[in-house]
Amino acid sequence: MKRLHHPTLARAAALFLILLLLAAGVGCAGRHRRTEQTAPLPDGDLALFPEAASFEAIETGDPEAKYGDGQFGDTRILRAEALYDAAKTPLGYVIVLENRNAYIPPLTLALGIRPDGTTAGIFFLGLNETPTKGMRADEPEFKDQFKDRSVDDLLENRDPWNGNIEGLDAISGSTVTSKAVFNAVSAGLDFYRTAIAP
Secondary structure, X not given: OOOOOOXXXXXXXXXXXXXXXXXHHHHHHHHHHHHHHHOOOOOOHHHHOOOOOEEXXXXXXXXXXXXXXXEXXXXXXXXXXXXXXXXXXXXEEEEEEEXXXXXXXXXXXXXXXXXXXXXXXXXXXXXXXOOOOHHHHHOHHHXXXXXXXXXXXXXXXXXXXXXXXXXXXXXXXXXXXXXXXXXXXXXXXXXXXHHHOO
């Protein structure tokens, strides 16, 4: 059977396919943006900002790279989001961090920071420490120290040699866990101040 080849028909078919692919790409990109805004909020976000209705991801770099070249221990930034209420009013930011210097690593927490530069608190996403010692990090007596604090004050009161933050109490009998939490929180505060804050 002889094939018929017509240059105009071939060009028209090619143009049709190109336009079809472009239309599909634009449609998918639009759906992706909308899905990202209305997808279920990640773990920890609602615990720190219960009124949150949507979020936008913030670029954090390689989640396997130590943040700050080790000045915050073996801490990594896994992700960060800007959170909004239903009226699209900014509520704050959540930075999810992992510290691999915990007694039983990794220790993973979400740090909430309001637009005014004060902390909304911390929420543990992964804490596997000794039940009678390091697990006390998840108790209000320890966690509540990280609420309603100035980012700048916390960073200025951080001891770079041992990671402690002046004015915050470590968990008695659990120095390793306390230091892992302090380093993770400090890394999140530093990331906020250098990459997010206006």
